[in-house]
Amino acid sequence: MTHIDIVALEVGQEVGAESFTFTRDSLVRYAGASGDFNPIHYRDDFAQSVGLAGVLAHGMLSMGTAVQVVVNWVGDAGKVIDYGVRFTKPVFVDAHEGALVTVVAKIGLIDLEAKTVRVDITCVCNETAVLGKAQAVVKL
Amino acid sequence: MVNPNVQGKKYPETAPYLVGREKIREFANAVFSTNPVNLNVFAAQTAGYPDLVAPPTFAVLIQERSLGAVLADPEADIDFSRVVHGDQRFLHNRPIVAGDELTSVLEVASVKSLGAHSMITFSTEVYDADKKLVLTAISTLVVRGGE
Numbered sequence: 001m002t003h004i005d006i007v008a009l010e011v012g013q014e015v016g017a018e019s020f021t022f023t024r025d026s027l028v029r030y031a032g033a034s035g036d037f038n039p040i041h042y043r044d045d046f047a048q049s050v051g052l053a054g055v056l057a058h059g060m061l062s063m064g065t066a067v068q069v070v071v072n073w074v075g076d077a078g079k080v081i082d083y084g085v086r087f088t089k090p091v092f093v094d095a096h097e098g099a100l101v102t103v104v105a106k107i108g109l110i111d112l113e114a115k116t117v118r119v120d121i122t123c124v125c126n127e128t129a130v131l132g133k134a135q136a137v138v139k140l
Numbered sequence: 141m142v143n144p145n146v147q148g149k150k151y152p153e154t155a156p157y158l159v160g161r162e163k164i165r166e167f168a169n170a171v172f173s174t175n176p177v178n179l180n181v182f183a184a185q186t187a188g189y190p191d192l193v194a195p196p197t198f199a200v201l202i203q204e205r206s207l208g209a210v211l212a213d214p215e216a217d218i219d220f221s222r223v224v225h226g227d228q229r230f231l232h233n234r235p236i237v238a239g240d241e242l243t244s245v246l247e248v249a250s251v252k253s254l255g256a257h258s259m260i261t262f263s264t265e266v267y268d269a270d271k272k273l274v275l276t277a278i279s280t281l282v283v284r285g286g287e
Contacts (some may be wrong), residue, residue, distance in 0.1 A: 020172050033163075033170035035204060050221070059225045064171030064197040071196070076187055077175045077235065080196040084229030084278070133227075136196070 004074065006115060006140050009107055015119060016069040016105040022057050022091060023098035030061040044095070054094070059087040062101065062130055066123040069105045070136045073119075081116070081139050086132035091125045101125045108135060115140050142258035142283055144251045146216045151209045151246045156269070157202055159240040164192045171195055184237075191238035199230050203264045203277040206246035210262065216248070218260070218283055226259060226280035233273050241269040249278070256285025 027041045036058055039046040047055050063085045071077045093099045101123060108120035121134035161181070168178035176183030177193040184192050211220050236242070249261040264277040 026170070030170040033167040034200060060197060060200050060228065061171065063228060064167075064195060064200075067196050068172050068175070071173065071175050075175070076193075077173065077178050077195055078187070078189060078193040081232045082230070083196045084227065086227040087225050 004140055006110065006112060006117065009110055009117060011107050011110060013107045014104065015073040015107060017103065018069050018072070019100055019102045020065050021098045021100055022061065022065075022093050024055065024093060024095055026098070027055065027057055027061065027093060030058055030064075034058065034060060036060065052090075054092050057091040057093050057099065059090075062087075062091055062123055063134075065101065066103045066121050066131060066134060067136055069103045070119045070121065070138060073105065074138050074140070079139050080136050082137035083135070085121075085134040087130075088132040089125075089128050089130045091130050099125055101130070105136075141217070141253070141285065142251050142260050143215060143217045144253075146210075146213070146248045146260075147251045149216075149248045151206060151213075154202070154205045154209075154244045156241045156243050157205065159194065159198075159236055159238050159242065161192050161238040163201075164194050164198065164238055167198050167201075168195050171197065181238075189235070189237055194236035194238075196230060196232075196235075197228075198236055199266055199275055199277050200228075202242050202244050202266050203246075203262075203279060206244045206264045207262065207279070210246065210248070216260075218281070222284040224282045224284065226282040227278075228280075229278040230275055231278070232275040234275075236266075236274060240274070242274065243267050244277075254282075258283040258285070 109118035123131040246264045249263045261280045
């Protein structure tokens with residue numbers, strides 16, 4: 001397991017940056033895993049019939065994927081004790097190209113007494129932030 | 141419009157959900173996790189957990205079960221075809237692990253109007269078989285008003 005020295009951390013420090021490609025396969029896989037079978041996440045005709053430009057990713061897929069950058073830094077998914085996001089923009093997933101989502105994680109707050117660190121996450125697709133106020137508190 | 145009178149309403153406890161190893165692995169793969177504690181029992185136990193650890197957003201599965209009752213509640217009057225997920229938060233006392241048997245109780249924390257739209261916030265408390273609080277899931281749905 002990774003050992004992180006909380007005293008050596010600095011606010012603003014980048015602790016991870018990764019890109020993920022969401023394809024239609026990713027959406028179907030997430031639909032099955034989560035039980036969210038809303039057809040706007042896999043059927044173009046349905047998405048268009050409700051006025052969307054196309055099929056979009058589950059917000060919860062973006063949320064669940066973005067935190068992996070924090071998990072990879074801390075090395076243990078069980079140490080993420082508090083995680084919240086706002087869903088600000090949809091991620092449209094092209095049938096052929098998919099969608100490239102880029103996640104960057106930086107230290108936002110350090111609590112030496114509680115031994116917790118707040119990691120602030122940006123999650124961007126097509127130069128647009130798709131999550132707002134994405135923050136994960138990690139217990140070190 | 142969502143009925144503002146449902147603010148404070150609590151919904152009945154959901155039936156127990158047994159967290160399975162393969163469900164954790166399936167969910168972990170779906171959210172691009174490569175973290176060994178999500179996938180490998182030995183790694184999870186070496187890290188001090190009794191079994192596989194669920195990814196931080198796994199509790200959405202439990203929350204959905206509670207939400208189903210609200211969306212089907214005629215008193216709340218939520219038009220699901222107009223619902224957009226506004227925000228989501230998971231506050232853990234401890235991580236969910238394989239073998240947990242989880243129940244949940246949902247309360248409507250607030251109902252607000254924003255022009256023609258309604259914002260409804262739910263707080264779902266998730267308990268283990270010993271009735272200990274595992275986590276609280278907080279979710280806001282935006283219900284778009286008619287044109």
